[in-house]
Amino acid sequence: MIWIIGGTKDSRDFVQLYNQKENLIVTTATEYGGKLLEEFNVKVVTARLTEIEMEKFVEKEKISKVIDLSHPYAVEVSQNAMVASKNKNIDYIRFERENLETEDENNIIFYSVDEIVTYIENLQGNILITLGSNNIEKFQNLKNIGNLYFRILPKWEMIKKAEDCGILPKNIVAMQGPFTYDMNLAMLKQLNIKYMVSKKGGNTGGEREKIEAAKANNTLSILLDRPKIKYPKVYFKIDDLLKNI
Missing domain, CATH: 3.40.50.720 (NAD(P)-binding Rossmann-like Domain)
Structure with missing residues (x-):
């Protein structure tokens, strides 16, 4: 087998x-x-x-x-x-x-979630986190938690985990991806997102559509590099x- x-x-x-x-x-x-x-x-x-x-x-x-x-x-x-x-x-x-080529002035790459958490704590403006639900707890004590929006799968246990970490319902975007360029752009505009946190998931994971939408919206892409x-x-x-x- x-x-x-x-x-x-x-x-x-x-x-x-x-x-x-x-x-x-x-x-x-x-x-x-x-x-x-x-x-x-x-x-x-x-x-x-x-x-x-x-x-x-x-x-x-x-x-x-x-x-x-x-x-x-x-x-x-x-x-x-x-x-x-x-x-x-x-x-x-x-x-x-x-791997997609992501060297661009509109992108910044980090090598761990902890580095990203430290970086975004002092940012002004709304931030969209698209890392999934696994690392939500690392963001829960940030002083700007009210400006963070978490895009996660629409599964009960993931939504509950977000709520258990103190994330308000208005800051939870529970949707199934991957998303088109237009959907990403509309979401960035609707939530007035200034920064987007994402994995380098490749084309299969919708990385290109996210990064291109962020660039079109003048949203800085904060990328977690692959291991x-x-x-x-x-x-x-x-x-x-x-x-x-």
């Missing part, structure tokens, strides 16, 4: 194009990630696996190869999968979204990946 570490649009695209779906087993961290694959005849397991659990999973499911199509910022998942693959002597292949990980084997296009497995 080939193990697909999924939960992303990239993994859905791969499964859709792969002809021998009966040879695939896909893991997703959330039930929502699994629902993205419901239309395909493929086995899906929803679980957050530790490195040891990954090794047991490889044994149980008789995995011969791991294809990691997890999110670019899911560092722990990729690192654990590489260790488990090495320990079990099976191939590990990584699909990585291509730098050395993979044993990596592909940047789904077609290339399909040809080489």
